[in-house]
Amino acid sequence: MGTRQIVPAGGGAGLRLARGERLRIIDIEGGQTGDLMAFSQDGRERLSNGRSFDYGGKIYLSTGDVLWSDRSNPMLTIVEDDVGRHDFLYAPCSLEMYRMQYSVTGYHANCHDNLRSALRALGIEPDSLPNAFNFFMNVEVLADGRLRIVEPRGRAGDSMVLRAEMDLAVALTACPTSSCNGGAAPRPIAYEIPS
Amino acid sequence: MGTRQIVPAGGGAGLRLARGERLRIIDIEGGQTGDLMAFSQDGRERLSNGRSFDYGGKIYLSTGDVLWSDRSNPMLTIVEDDVGRHDFLYAPCSLEMYRMQYSVTGYHANCHDNLRSALRALGIEPDSLPNAFNFFMNVEVLADGRLRIVEPRGRAGDSMVLRAEMDLAVALTACPTSSCNGGAAPRPIAYEIPS
Numbered sequence: 186m187g188t189r190q191i192v193p194a195g196g197g198a199g200l201r202l203a204r205g206e207r208l209r210i211i212d213i214e215g216g217q218t219g220d221l222m223a224f225s226q227d228g229r230e231r232l233s234n235g236r237s238f239d240y241g242g243k244i245y246l247s248t249g250d251v252l253w254s255d256r257s258n259p260m261l262t263i264v265e266d267d268v269g270r271h272d273f274l275y276a277p278c279s280l281e282m283y284r285m286q287y288s289v290t291g292y293h294a295n296c297h298d299n300l301r302s303a304l305r306a307l308g309i310e311p312d313s314l315p316n317a318f319n320f321f322m323n324v325e326v327l328a329d330g331r332l333r334i335v336e337p338r339g340r341a342g343d344s345m346v347l348r349a350e351m352d353l354a355v356a357l358t359a360c361p362t363s364s365c366n367g368g369a370a371p372r373p374i375a376y377e378i379p380s
Numbered sequence: 381m382g383t384r385q386i387v388p389a390g391g392g393a394g395l396r397l398a399r400g401e402r403l404r405i406i407d408i409e410g411g412q413t414g415d416l417m418a419f420s421q422d423g424r425e426r427l428s429n430g431r432s433f434d435y436g437g438k439i440y441l442s443t444g445d446v447l448w449s450d451r452s453n454p455m456l457t458i459v460e461d462d463v464g465r466h467d468f469l470y471a472p473c474s475l476e477m478y479r480m481q482y483s484v485t486g487y488h489a490n491c492h493d494n495l496r497s498a499l500r501a502l503g504i505e506p507d508s509l510p511n512a513f514n515f516f517m518n519v520e521v522l523a524d525g526r527l528r529i530v531e532p533r534g535r536a537g538d539s540m541v542l543r544a545e546m547d548l549a550v551a552l553t554a555c556p557t558s559s560c561n562g563g564a565a566p567r568p569i570a571y572e573i574p575s
Binding site for chain 1: 424426428429430431433434435437438439440450451452469470471472474476477480481506507508509510511521524525526527
């Protein structure tokens with residue numbers, strides 16, 4: 186087993202994965218969501234929700250499904266998934282989102298800035314971040330297309346494992362937005378890179 | 381009325397919109413889809429499906445709904461819409477998509493390259509294109525999250541009008557992929573910038 190690392194509640198972390206390595210993401214206390222962003226280590230390819238929806242033929246990805254890059258290469262394959270429901274529709278929460286939707290006036294921790302910081306430390310500074318893969322986040326699409334953020338399905342100790350299909354720079358967050366976390370205050374996420 | 385311009389079947393076109401100007405997109409023959417990409421004229425902001433889904437609270441956008449930028453500013457508002465169903469989930473068709481999903485071996489016209497070319501002519505060369513807004517394209521999301529591309533709802537002469545909420549560089553395509561166009565060979569799209 187790899188050493189267990191912690192993404193602090195409301196914070197972020199960066200890591201590198203060599204092709205073939207696996208990343209286990211653990212919902213320590215249950216009901217906590219986060220964002221996963223991936224770039225090729227040379228920074229030329231990035232996660233694409235639109236390519237993943239197209240090539241997967243679906244919006245809900247779980248075991249056996251692939252997260253694709255904007256250049257149509259597989260980045261990560263989900264190889265284990267205790268939770269079974271994740272979101273790939275929502276953009277990372279951002280300061281602007283907190284200002285518009287939550288009337289925040291000062292600074293507020295947010296996944297966008299946490300992803301940016303974690304990627305910067307890995308040498309990745311794109312002109313814009315694409316959508317992240319929002320692991321453990323549960324979003325229903327109603328028949329008329331309206332979206333509803335509902336209770337995450339993850340229980341304490343649940344995890345998912347993704348296998349790197351290329352050399353990757355990855356950023357993870359533990360999302361600070363309570364409405365994504367079943368109304369709870371943000372809690373940490375753990376990860377391991379099993380040897 | 382502005383002069384009617386043509387986006388050739390399977391091709392693309394670029395245009396600039398000043399804040400407040402309107403763009404009418406016309407389905408000349410009915411059942412034809414296309415991609416719309418928007419950048420701020422300085423190139424710093426780009427269309428974001430994830431922000432638009434979040435702030436609109438829905439995946440199907442129509443009259444009164446806003447296409448948001450990655451920096452959380454309104455780019456375009458839909459102010460008229462005869463068709464009423466568009467897609468914002470699928471990435472632009474690309475050469476890689478044709479190779480993987482249609483076994484194309486040589487070059488094939490594709491919306492990604494057409495958007496890139498049209499934007500380049502407007503001085504916009506981002507490191508990666510985000511998802512486009514796929515006007516007139518009709519995608520159903522089944523209850524389990526699977527996607528189904530179905531017959532477009534547009535009939536001959538139907539149009540939609542978008543109002544620019546900032547100064548924009550816009551690229552349009554008339555999509556060459558028959559499966560998005562109800563099985564028909566690609567046809568042109570028209571547009572006007574009413575004065």
